[in-house]
Amino acid sequence: MSDGAHDKLQWTAVYTLPPQDEAMAQVERELLDGLAARGFDDAAVFAVKLGFQEALVNAFVHGNRHDPAKTVDVRYRLEPDRVIIEVEDRGKGFDPSVVPDPTIEENLTKPTGRGILLMRAFMSNIEYLPPGNRVRMTYTRPGASGDSEASSSAGAASS
Amino acid sequence: MSSSRLRITERSGITCIGFIDRNILDEANIQRIGEEISRVIDAQVQPRILINFENVDHLSSAALGTLITVNDRIRAKDGQLRLACIDPQIHKVFVITKLINLFQIHDTLEDALKSFS
Numbered sequence: 001m002s003d004g005a006h007d008k009l010q011w012t013a014v015y016t017l018p019p020q021d022e023a024m025a026q027v028e029r030e031l032l033d034g035l036a037a038r039g040f041d042d043a044a045v046f047a048v049k050l051g052f053q054e055a056l057v058n059a060f061v062h063g064n065r066h067d068p069a070k071t072v073d074v075r076y077r078l079e080p081d082r083v084i085i086e087v088e089d090r091g092k093g094f095d096p097s098v099v100p101d102p103t104i105e106e107n108l109t110k111p112t113g114r115g116i117l118l119m120r121a122f123m124s125n126i127e128y129l130p131p132g133n134r135v136r137m138t139y140t141r142p143g144a145s146g147d148s149e150a151s152s153s154a155g156a157a158s159s
Numbered sequence: 160m161s162s163s164r165l166r167i168t169e170r171s172g173i174t175c176i177g178f179i180d181r182n183i184l185d186e187a188n189i190q191r192i193g194e195e196i197s198r199v200i201d202a203q204v205q206p207r208i209l210i211n212f213e214n215v216d217h218l219s220s221a222a223l224g225t226l227i228t229v230n231d232r233i234r235a236k237d238g239q240l241r242l243a244c245i246d247p248q249i250h251k252v253f254v255i256t257k258l259i260n261l262f263q264i265h266d267t268l269e270d271a272l273k274s275f276s
Contacts, residue, residue, distance in 0.1 A: 021185050021187070042248075043248065046216075046217065046248045049217060050217070050219070050252075053219050054219065054220055057186070057219065057220075057221060061186075102256060103255075103256060103257040108257060108258070108260065108261055109227055109230075109231065109261065110227070111223075111224030111225070111227045111228050112220075112224050113220075114220035114223055114224075114256050115219075115220045117220075117255065117256060118220055118252065118255065118256070121255045
């Protein structure tokens with residue numbers, strides 16, 4: 001859930017993205033370059049790339065329903081041991097708890113519905129903020145202290 | 160310039176498909192790949208297809224969806240599909256989604272080729 005401390009986060013970068021591959025790729029490159037510069041390993045870069053891609057696809061496809069006039073807001077905060085990413089679409093939001101489990105037998109051959117599962121599996125934490133059109137994901141370096149967002153140095157200067 | 164995103168070769172009656180792109184992520188690219196593989200399936204009576212992931216270091220849930228559709232089309236023609244040389248991180252994606260139970264995945268091309276009946 002959203003709280004005041006989270007909303008005071010100072011972001012390393014803030015973007016409003018149109019539904020264009022080049023714009024998304026540019027932001028992704030900057031984000032991943034930032035991780036690499038902080039010494040995050042290949043597994044971390046893979047995880048963040050996957051989580052970020054799935055969140056963007058969900059935002060443009062399900063949130064904005066492919067509307068070419070609608071944009072998506074992206075914010076991220078790079079810290080020494082973690083990255084916090086928010087992706088916000090222009091949709092009405094949704095309840096992620098009603099998304100069918102794609103791993104059960106009857107859903108295994110359905111071609112869609114795996115994005116949130118992968119985000120949850122590869123990121124350290126994800127949460128949908130009311131009304132459900134904003135996802136906040138955190139990847140924390142394995143073994144790093146302060147795994148919980150409650151320990152966030154909210155409001156601290158961004159790097 | 161060819162717009163193909165795939166490398167397609169034949170080995171002992173088996174169609175081997177490899178990817179030109181290291182990242183199978185964006186929607187347009189995934190759709191094009193799906194269409195190309197569908198044409199390969201359509202051209203065969205009983206498709207025997209090996210998809211080689213050795214050049215791939217990233218893929219998305221949308222790409223998984225395309226693979227599922229490809230698998231369905233091959234099974235509908237009583238054919239066989241094998242996947243091979245999947246990067247450990249991507250293999251984890253197959254495990255998490257339990258698609259490891261849907262696809263026959265092999266460590267090497269040779270193992271995959273030998274597995275066709």
